[in-house]
Amino acid sequence: MNTAELSKVCKQVRRDIINMTANASSGHPGGSLSMTDLMTCLFVNHMRIDPKDPKNPDRDRFVLSKGHCAPCYYAVLAEMGFFSRDEFENFRQLHSILQGHPDCKKVPGIDASTGSLGQGCSIAVGMALGAKLQKKDINVYTILGDGECQEGQIWEALMSAAHFKLDNLTVIIDNNGLQIDGSNDEVMSLGDLAAKIRAFGFELIELADGHDLEAIDAAFSAKTAEGKPKCILAHTVKGKGVSFMENQAGWHGKAPNAEQRAQALKELED
Amino acid sequence: MSEKIATREAYGKALVELGAANEKVVVLDADLAGATMTKLFKGAYPERFFDCGIAEANMTNISAGLSTMGLIPFCSTFAIFGAGRAYEQIRNSIAYPKFNVKVCCSHAGVSVGEDGGSHQAIEDIGLMRMIPGMTIVVPADGNETRKAVFAVAEMEGPAYMRLSRLASPIFEEDHPFEIGKAIVLREGKDAAVFACGLMVAEALEAAKLLSAEGIEISVINMHTIKPIDAECVTKYAQQCGNVITVEEHSVIGGLGDAVADVLMGKVCCKFTKIGINDVFGQSGKATEVLREYGLTADQIAAKIKATI
Numbered sequence: 001m002n003t004a005e006l007s008k009v010c011k012q013v014r015r016d017i018i019n020m021t022a023n024a025s026s027g028h029p030g031g032s033l034s035m036t037d038l039m040t041c042l043f044v045n046h047m048r049i050d051p052k053d054p055k056n057p058d059r060d061r062f063v064l065s066k067g068h069c070a071p072c073y074y075a076v077l078a079e080m081g082f083f084s085r086d087e088f089e090n091f092r093q094l095h096s097i098l099q100g101h102p103d104c105k106k107v108p109g110i111d112a113s114t115g116s117l118g119q120g121c122s123i124a125v126g127m128a129l130g131a132k133l134q135k136k137d138i139n140v141y142t143i144l145g146d147g148e149c150q151e152g153q154i155w156e157a158l159m160s161a162a163h164f165k166l167d168n169l170t171v172i173i174d175n176n177g178l179q180i181d182g183s184n185d186e187v188m189s190l191g192d193l194a195a196k197i198r199a200f201g202f203e204l205i206e207l208a209d210g211h212d213l214e215a216i217d218a219a220f221s222a223k224t225a226e227g228k229p230k231c232i233l234a235h236t237v238k239g240k241g242v243s244f245m246e247n248q249a250g251w252h253g254k255a256p257n258a259e260q261r262a263q264a265l266k267e268l269e270d
Numbered sequence: 271m272s273e274k275i276a277t278r279e280a281y282g283k284a285l286v287e288l289g290a291a292n293e294k295v296v297v298l299d300a301d302l303a304g305a306t307m308t309k310l311f312k313g314a315y316p317e318r319f320f321d322c323g324i325a326e327a328n329m330t331n332i333s334a335g336l337s338t339m340g341l342i343p344f345c346s347t348f349a350i351f352g353a354g355r356a357y358e359q360i361r362n363s364i365a366y367p368k369f370n371v372k373v374c375c376s377h378a379g380v381s382v383g384e385d386g387g388s389h390q391a392i393e394d395i396g397l398m399r400m401i402p403g404m405t406i407v408v409p410a411d412g413n414e415t416r417k418a419v420f421a422v423a424e425m426e427g428p429a430y431m432r433l434s435r436l437a438s439p440i441f442e443e444d445h446p447f448e449i450g451k452a453i454v455l456r457e458g459k460d461a462a463v464f465a466c467g468l469m470v471a472e473a474l475e476a477a478k479l480l481s482a483e484g485i486e487i488s489v490i491n492m493h494t495i496k497p498i499d500a501e502c503v504t505k506y507a508q509q510c511g512n513v514i515t516v517e518e519h520s521v522i523g524g525l526g527d528a529v530a531d532v533l534m535g536k537v538c539c540k541f542t543k544i545g546i547n548d549v550f551g552q553s554g555k556a557t558e559v560l561r562e563y564g565l566t567a568d569q570i571a572a573k574i575k576a577t578i
Contacts, residue, residue: 057340104367111338113367119359122328126335126343129320133296134339156328164320 001044003213008270009079010040010213014241015268016075016088022261024092027100030251032072034176034210034236035143041216042141042172043076051081054108060138061127063112065120065154066145066174067101068253073110074098082109118151120144121171125161128169128229143172147179150188155200158229162201165227170220171202173231174210176238178249194233202231210234242267274437277467278376280412281433282307284419285344286314292423293318297344298333300326305435306346306376326351330359330373337369342423345371349378349391349432357397365401365428372422376433379518380546380563381468383435383556390551390559396523398430399496405429405449406495408525410470411440414493417447425449432467434518436556439471445491452499454506458486461574462506465516466492466525468560469544473516475567476574487514487574495528503532512540512578516570518560521545542577544570 001009013036021027043049047060064073071091078085083097090096097106101115111127114120124142131138148154161169173193181187190196198204203224207215216234224230238252239245242264245256256264289295289311296318303309303321312319322329326347333343345352352375353360364371375394382390398406407422407429409415415433422429445453455470456477465473470491477487488506492498507513513533515526526543533539546563553559560566564573 061338063335112334113363116358116362118327119331119363122331122359123335123338123363125328126332126337127339128335129332130296130336130339130341133318133336133341136339153325153327153331156325157331160322160325160328160332163323 003217006041006044006213009044010036011268011270013040013072013075013079015265017071018242018256018261018264018268020071020074020088020091021255023089025255026092027071027255028068028253029071029255030178030238030245030248031066031145031174031176032069033240033242033245034238035069035174036072036240037211037213038172038174038216038234039072039076039143041213042220043080045217046220047141051109054082058136058138061111061140063120063124063142064102064114065142066117066148067114067120070100070102073102077107077109080109083107117145117148118153121154121157124169125157125166128166129164131168132166139168139170141170141172143174146173146175146177146184146190146193149173149190149193158197158200158202161229166229167224167227169229171229171231173233174236175233176236178238178247178252180249180252182249197231197233201228203228204231204233207232207234210236211240273440275412275440276435276437277409277412277415277433278307278435280415281374281376281419282310284416285311288419288423289315289318292342294340294342295344295423296320296336296341298322298329298346300324300329300347300351302347308346326356327359330356331363333371334363334369337371343371345373347375348389349375349394350389353394353397353430354391361401365404368403368427370426372429372431374431374433377435378432379434379467380551380559381434381436381518381556383559384553386553387550392520392546392551393523394432395495395519395525399523399528403427404496407449407493408432408466408495409493410467410491411438413440413444414447418493421447421449434468436468438468447493450494450497450499452502453491453493454488455491456487456489458488459510460485460578461487461512461514462490462510463487463514463516463574464490464492464503464525464529466495468518469516469565472565472567472570476571479568479571480574485575485578492525495525498528498532500532503529504537507533507537507539514542514544514574514577516544518565519545521547540577542573544573
């Protein structure tokens, strides 16, 4: 898909995020909106997956380590055709397949259940390791939150990805700078993330604008040195695309009300 | 019961055998391969062995990821670090998605000995029991460990296996092993003694001591704590009227509670739980530590007698 077409899909995904969280009166719009361009580009242009054969053992794998941003995940999967958009209205409702955090038992196309921060990256490492062991040409992708990088386990995972020489693994960091209690720097400074990740043995691509679809597309296409895992550190805007949500930590885990929903949808029109 | 082998050693040997039979089997350890005995598998199949370093949380979730690729990971460390430190990783990333990972932890219970209370997991069965859908196996001797390793590999879904550091006797009689099916090792009318792990051998010795005094007890090897063999527990509790559970684990949350959960409100009987009484362990020779906490045959016999 070219960037103009991708951009249209991203708008649709953003509208779905607003509608899902507004319907449920709960959920996490801020981080879902910040990772929308990254995830949409990845799924539409790069992942080798087939919605008609979601369990194909040779498919590429994806783990949403920042599992609370499930609305974006669900919107992209539905867009790809893994399940009907009719499911959106059941998001976070009793007996729904669309749980508050991704449940791989319930949703076609989801490879791992996540939501407890810090764990998904390690699961992705295991997937990439399993693919290598079985000599399969499978790429594994995982999206982490920047706040999530405060979990020590993330660094255990990065260390092991380099140790096991997982050049089939791409770690994407949605660096929107904000978390529930405020900015990363107020809550727990992450320091020089890029330098830290390089020091852990990754080949790093830094995206100054994590919403620039052309740059994102090129970052996913870029080949890394043999034996080196790849990290895309994308600087993003929390709440991207909705003026009153942008760069506001308060929109981490708060749903829009009817009025806010209407305004957001207006801003996200094609 | 002359020959002795630690269940951890039997585990290591069984993994090598299993590895030959099933190429999907992979083994992970967190810098304790020499102690959990996964070093035997490492020696035989180095390409299918992954040392994850001293990072149990990461190892647990790497196991989860490997299982989604069609492999059967045996994730090994000490019980305190596996069931303990990586509890939430097991809960959320293995059990919740029902992934096919076998968490096999050695050095469970106070028979760890010299390393002391910090390393003696006495709550691992309880932690694992509370997780929906978790299978829990506690083999009683080396032979049973071998069978248990093959059985958990055969079943689909998460399982926890509890292994010991201390060498323990191999039972003379060989019994078929089926997950969830308790094994009656001895029949006696005066009490039903349900035991697991190292305590099975102690309970059998206690039975001999009691028999010399004219007291005959049934000894049942509860190698599977979950799903528990409710039929067997109910039958022997009804038959004997006196129920005693013996485990090298806290009396809170372990085998005793699992048996009590079966009988509560159904069978009227006297009930004594023998185990670690809500205290931490300590350093000492394994046999001394077991005696300190009342887990030797003569001490168990005395408690059974007091119950009847």
